[in-house]
Structures are given as C-alpha cells and as structure tokens.
Amino acid sequence: MQYDDQTKHRLKRIEGQIRGVLRMMEENKDCKDIITQLSASRTAIDRTIGVLVSTNLIECVREAEKNGENSEELVKEAVNMLVKSR
Secondary structure, three states, X not given: XXXXXXXXXXXXXXXXXXXXXXXXXXXXXXXXXXHHHHHHXXXXXXXXXXXXXXXXXXXXXXXHHHOOOOOHHHHHHHHHHHHHHO
C-alpha cells in the first residue's frame, strides 16, 4: 500500500503534539492542559487509523472484485482492526 503525503503529514503533526506534551511536562505545566493535549493527540491518532484502514479496505475490495473474489472477509477484517484499535 502506498501512503500519501497527507497521511504522513498527519503523523508529523501528531509527533509535534507529543513533543509539545513532553515539553509541557518538563515545564511542569498544569495537568489539565497536558491531558487536553494528550486527548487531542489520541483523537488525531484514531482518525489516522480510520483513514489508513478505510483507504486500505477500498484498495483491497477493488482488487478482490477485480479478481472475482469475495470481499466480505476483507470488510470483517477491517472492522476488527478498527475495534482493536480502540
């Protein structure tokens, strides 16, 4: 699977958020502010997982249909991946 620049950019932004959280901890910032930033990071990670799973699922289903295969198992696997990620 090819990963597009937009997805990579998302991860770089998350990386920056995590660095910011570490900096906040080193500066002894308020716990509420740190939790807020960690929550935002987690949300961004969850959305990135969703994008990756859905993009991969689309590619796999198209390939399966092209080869005359049943794509039902692929959908089940994608749903399981999303459930496990939570």
